[in-house]
Amino acid sequence: MQANRVEIDLLQFKKNITLVKASVNGSLLCLPVKSNAYGHGLVKMAKAAEESAAVDYLAVADLSEAIELRQSGISLPILVLGALFEEQVPLLISNHVEFTIASPYKARMVLSHCEKMKMSCRVHLEVDTGMRRTGMRPSTAIDLFNELKGQRWLKIVGVYSHLANGGPSTDPIAQKQIEDFAVCMKQLSSRNRPLLFHLANSYGIQHLPDAMLQMVRPGLVCYGYPSEGQSSLSAVQPCFSLISRVCYFKVVEKGQGISYGHAHITSDKTRIVTLPLGYGDGYRRSLSNQSHVLIRSKRYPIVGNICMNQMMVDVGNDSVYVGDEAVLIGKQADQQISVAELARLCGTIPYEILCQFGSNLPRFYL
Numbered sequence: 001m002q003a004n005r006v007e008i009d010l011l012q013f014k015k016n017i018t019l020v021k022a023s024v025n026g027s028l029l030c031l032p033v034k035s036n037a038y039g040h041g042l043v044k045m046a047k048a049a050e051e052s053a054a055v056d057y058l059a060v061a062d063l064s065e066a067i068e069l070r071q072s073g074i075s076l077p078i079l080v081l082g083a084l085f086e087e088q089v090p091l092l093i094s095n096h097v098e099f100t101i102a103s104p105y106k107a108r109m110v111l112s113h114c115e116k117m118k119m120s121c122r123v124h125l126e127v128d129t130g131m132r133r134t135g136m137r138p139s140t141a142i143d144l145f146n147e148l149k150g151q152r153w154l155k156i157v158g159v160y161s162h163l164a165n166g167g168p169s170t171d172p173i174a175q176k177q178i179e180d181f182a183v184c185m186k187q188l189s190s191r192n193r194p195l196l197f198h199l200a201n202s203y204g205i206q207h208l209p210d211a212m213l214q215m216v217r218p219g220l221v222c223y224g225y226p227s228e229g230q231s232s233l234s235a236v237q238p239c240f241s242l243i244s245r246v247c248y249f250k251v252v253e254k255g256q257g258i259s260y261g262h263a264h265i266t267s268d269k270t271r272i273v274t275l276p277l278g279y280g281d282g283y284r285r286s287l288s289n290q291s292h293v294l295i296r297s298k299r300y301p302i303v304g305n306i307c308m309n310q311m312m313v314d315v316g317n318d319s320v321y322v323g324d325e326a327v328l329i330g331k332q333a334d335q336q337i338s339v340a341e342l343a344r345l346c347g348t349i350p351y352e353i354l355c356q357f358g359s360n361l362p363r364f365y366l
């Protein structure tokens with residue numbers, strides 16, 4: 001019997017990826033499952049994706065995630081997005097994962113490992129069109145492609161870039177990226193070998209139809225978070241809930257301070273309940289005195305500073321009992337607390353809220 005749990009609605013997740021797949025005009029769907037599948041659980045989400053048949057590729061940030069997927073029996077193609085270190089190369093090759101080459105130096109290094117191991121590998125060239133994170137210049141990619149074509153060990157199967165967009169105000173930046181990538185594509189695709197070109201993330205597939213190429217890499221929207229405002233995918237729904245249970249109850253007189261630093265003073269005699277969940281479990285301390293929880297289908301404020309593994313909630317005069325469920329993210333009857341709401345309150349983005357819930361919170365898959 002766990003006090004806290006994350007619930008993942010796999011049926012909803014499968015609906016989401018099916019909706020996304022149907023919206024991308026036949027592009028292959030590469031599902032990013034980095035950072036523990038945006039907090040949802042790496043292996044379970046990958047398995048659900050594999051079962052659904054809507055997903056053609058998985059993308060991870062680094063080698064360890066790829067190995068975990070292979071060891072748990074996932075057979076979808078896996079693309080490691082992050083820059084690689086030399087000592088990882090033999091493992092990348094022997095685990096049959098595809099990976100990113102972002103410089104000619106790394107390409108030659110990988111090639112020499114392939115020759116030594118007498119094993120071939122499949123790689124994607126990353127082109128920087130404006131993110132300035134990893135990736136080579138388009139002209140470098142074209143030269144490298146020519147250098148490597150025809151040799152047997154290192155197979156270039158894809159060429160990709162990443163959008164630096166942060167919403168509508170950065171659409172002109174994305175437009176320039178799309179154009180620069182198109183120039184690069186044109187030079188590479190005339191060489192009569194089919195290549196997977198891919199560029200669009202979640203924002204791209206919802207707002208930039210020109211960014212949808214042979215493959216797309218939407219993460220956030222697949223987990224149920226379409227971009228706000230106009231989105232062709234407004235039907236996708238979150239599949240992540242965070243639920244705790246009331247573990248303690250007390251009556252507090254008017255004018256009493258609550259928690260560390262007495263950052264909240266009661267304005268009346270009231271009932272305060274405690275939940276056994278705090279910032280040590282990934283619930284941000286900066287939500288202290290800001291966010292709400294749902295108990296018995298009603299919204300109540302979190303009061304006082306959030307502790308490492310506990311927090312207090314003011315339930316007024318209502319009857320709330322030890323053992324009652326408290327929803328911190330998700331739905332209860334007609335009430336809802338969204339990831340976007342929490343992100344706004346602590347000045348961050350939904351991605352960061354989802355990623356921060358650690359593995360000490362058990363995940364239950366519905």
Ligand SMILES: *Cc1c(COP(=O)(O)O)cnc(C)c1O
Pocket residue numbers: 032034081162200201202203217218219220221
């Ligand atoms: C994380 C990531 C994505 C997915 O981004 P979303 O905004 O979640 O759709 C796509 N491509 C790369 C290279 C990434 O790092």
